[in-house]
Amino acid sequence: MKKATAIHLAYAIAATHFVCTAVAMAQHHQFYAAAGPRVIIPERPLPLIPGPGGSWSPSSQPYENLLVSTPQEQASSVLFDYTDGPNGPDHWGELNADWSLCKSGAQQSPLAITPTLMITDSTLGDLKANYTSKPVNATISHDGLNLKVDVPSSAGELKIYNVTYRPASFHFHRPSEHRILNYSFPLELHLVHKSEDDRMAVIAWLFVPGSTNNSFLAQFLDELPSHKKPYANLEISPINLPTLEPNYGRYRGSLTTPPCSETVIWTVMLWNFPSVSDYQLKQLKSAMPRKNARPSFPSRGRKFRINHTPNWTLMKQAFKDNTY
Numbered sequence: 001m002k003k004a005t006a007i008h009l010a011y012a013i014a015a016t017h018f019v020c021t022a023v024a025m026a027q028h029h030q031f032y033a034a035a036g037p038r039v040i041i042p043e044r045p046l047p048l049i050p051g052p053g054g055s056w057s058p059s060s061q062p063y064e065n066l067l068v069s070t071p072q073e074q075a076s077s078v079l080f081d082y083t084d085g086p087n088g089p090d091h092w093g094e095l096n097a098d099w100s101l102c103k104s105g106a107q108q109s110p111l112a113i114t115p116t117l118m119i120t121d122s123t124l125g126d127l128k129a130n131y132t133s134k135p136v137n138a139t140i141s142h143d144g145l146n147l148k149v150d151v152p153s154s155a156g157e158l159k160i161y162n163v164t165y166r167p168a169s170f171h172f173h174r175p176s177e178h179r180i181l182n183y184s185f186p187l188e189l190h191l192v193h194k195s196e197d198d199r200m201a202v203i204a205w206l207f208v209p210g211s212t213n214n215s216f217l218a219q220f221l222d223e224l225p226s227h228k229k230p231y232a233n234l235e236i237s238p239i240n241l242p243t244l245e246p247n248y249g250r251y252r253g254s255l256t257t258p259p260c261s262e263t264v265i266w267t268v269m270l271w272n273f274p275s276v277s278d279y280q281l282k283q284l285k286s287a288m289p290r291k292n293a294r295p296s297f298p299s300r301g302r303k304f305r306i307n308h309t310p311n312w313t314l315m316k317q318a319f320k321d322n323t324y
């Protein structure tokens with residue numbers, strides 16, 4: 001087992017049976033079909049993802065990484081929620097004329113990830129992301145419902161389809177928004193990146209329940225004040241960014257909050273899932289008292305392209321307690 005260090009997000013010990021199985025298998029490299037020789041091919045270029053109305057406009061992109069910063073955003077944050085009520089996900093598209101994609105969009109996120117959507121695309125190759133291993137200064141903000149950590153753009157870069165994206169911030173959803181084989185995870189981390197021309201790429205990590213504290217999460221969860229009053233801009237420094245896993249899947253989707261702009265390239269880390277302790281889940285619940293996971297969407301013709309083919313026999317065993 002790769003040794004966990006203070007900066008490793010992904011190698012904490014997992015508690016549940018299926019996770020132990022999955023992690024152990026992944027770490028012994030048996031979870032995947034033989035990958036064959038690795039050929040370095042440029043990633044397949046995809047057409048640019050048009051924003052609402054066919055073109056990108058920065059103003060159409062509010063929340064995924066701006067949860068608390070301006071009064072305007074705060075005002076809209078009270079206009080939608082995650083309940084079954086009139087402001088819940090089923091009605092986001094009706095609450096504001098600018099949010100119609102939440103209802104009518106054909107490339108919405110999160111995606112319900114199922115085996116039939118997965119196609120191996122070896123041209124994806126390894127994830128072309130590079131984060132500094134040095135600590136960076138980060139700013140944590142909290143509005144009583146959401147938790148966001150801003151990181152400097154100098155902290156790293158992610159290359160997708162010839163476009164360079166730089167990290168901007170990360171935040172959490174509980175339980176997870178993405179489901180794999182219909183398994184819902186207790187927590188999901190979104191690391192939001194932006195390109196110079198304001199396109200977005202988000203990397204998602206799904207967390208499984210574990211028996212030890214996750215050291216990446218501890219860096220900032222242990223800095224949260226114990227009171228629940230909203231606060232903003234508590235500076236924490238330094239912070240280390242999560243590490244990346246060799247396996248991922250990619251698809252085109254949207255912001256998972258209004259206005260649900262279909263401008264996001266999603267990368268979902270697969271199989272070697274990081275874990276979160278009960279203690280840390282409690283810390284997160286205290287900071288984010290309400291569940292904030294948007295229900296998942298069908299693919300509508302989209303594929304979930306994975307860079308390595310999994311061993312389906314082993315995977316189905318690992319997820320055997322969960323229907324899909």
Ligand SMILES: *[C@@H]1O[C@H](CO)[C@@H](O)[C@H](O)[C@H]1NC(C)=O
Nearest residue numbers: 030032033034311312313314
């Ligand atoms: C998948 O795992 C099973 C069980 O360990 C093994 O028998 C099979 O050979 C593996 N398949 C591939 C393609 O590696």
Ligand SMILES: *[C@@H]1O[C@H](CO)[C@@H](O)[C@H](O)[C@H]1NC(C)=O
Nearest residue numbers: 128129130131132133156157
């Ligand atoms: C990652 O970034 C560092 C610092 O910018 C650079 O020295 C290194 O070459 C980069 N590594 C890769 C694989 O791009």
Ligand SMILES: *[C@@H]1O[C@H](CO)[C@@H](O)[C@H](O)[C@H]1NC(C)=O
Nearest residue numbers: 134135136137138152237238
């Ligand atoms: C973080 O901020 C402090 C105070 O502004 C500064 O002294 C320090 O160099 C910064 N650290 C990094 C890694 O940028």
Ligand SMILES: *[C@@H]1O[C@H](CO)[C@@H](O)[C@H](O)[C@H]1NC(C)=O
Nearest residue numbers: 042043044045046161162163
């Ligand atoms: C990548 O960017 C370079 C420089 O802008 C350009 O020359 C090249 O055609 C681009 N490649 C693709 C596949 O878009």
Ligand SMILES: *[C@@H]1O[C@H](CO)[C@@H](O)[C@H](O)[C@H]1NC(C)=O
Nearest residue numbers: 211212213218222277279280
């Ligand atoms: C997690 O961290 C908290 C606070 O430091 C500590 O009290 C607790 O014992 C830790 N739990 C585990 C499982 O290590």
Ligand SMILES: *[C@@H]1O[C@H](CO)[C@@H](O)[C@H](O)[C@H]1NC(C)=O
Nearest residue numbers: 179181182183184322323324
């Ligand atoms: C997915 O799981 C939920 C409960 O978590 C269940 O209601 C639903 O029927 C499942 N979907 C499929 C396609 O099995």
Ligand SMILES: [Zn+2]
Nearest residue numbers: 171173190256
């Ligand atoms: Zn998110």
